Amino acid sequence: MAGRALISQGARALLTSCGFLVLRQSHLAARLSRPLATSSLLQLPLIAAMLPTGRRIGVITYDAASLTPAHFLEAGVADPSALPPVAGLPRDGAFHGMIEKGEPYDHARLAAEVLEAVAGLLQREPTIGAILLECTNLPPFTGLIADRFGLPVFDVLTLGRWLHAGISGE
Structure with a gap:
């Protein structure tokens, strides 16, 4: 297993990239001797605990049809009736074209597409108090989202910084 090889080379924690890998979190964490974070979605319970009463997390994902309740449950969302609202990027858009067709x-x-997805989600769900980006291709747009909508934005980089701070004491 690659995780064990990295640990044998001195890794003190492991972080994967694709948010959809959260479905492997329990399986992989049980087999490794170091902390593992498979997905930005793992931040959902922490973000929810920090939000004011009545506010929700909105999730922006690469593919809304592929992000299932199982992903949220594995990420620690304990109540299936409290799943966060989700907006996906358009199947015929720039992100899908770049990743799937090499455009x-x-x-x-790309920025316009992400901002449009966030705007649509906020219009549909006005109680959103934070945005979580599932896809590891989205952090370059975190600042744009925060500036445009005035909301905190979390992604795989915020997860990685948090994990690094915990293992390094920084």
């Missing part, structure tokens, strides 16, 4: 990176188009 060129176009920062302006």
Whole structure:
């Protein structure tokens, strides 16, 4: 297993990339001797605990149809009736084109697509008090989202910084 090899080389914690890997969290964590974080979705319970009463987390994902209740339950959302609202990126959009068809990176188009997804989610769910980005391709847009909508935004980088602070004492 790659995780054990990394630990044997001195890794003090492990972080994976794709948010959908949360479905492997329990399985992999049980087999490793160091902390493991498989997905930005693991932050859901912590973010929820920090939000004011009546506020919810909105999740932006690469593919809304593939993000199931099982992903949220594995991430620690204890109440299946309290699953966060989700917005996916358009199947015919710039992100899917870049990742699935090798289309060129176009920062302006990608940013517009992400901001539109967030705006649509906020319009549909006005009680959202924070945004969580599932996809590891989305952190370049965290600042744009926070600036435009005035909400805290969490992603795989915030998870990685938190994990690093815990193991390094920084």
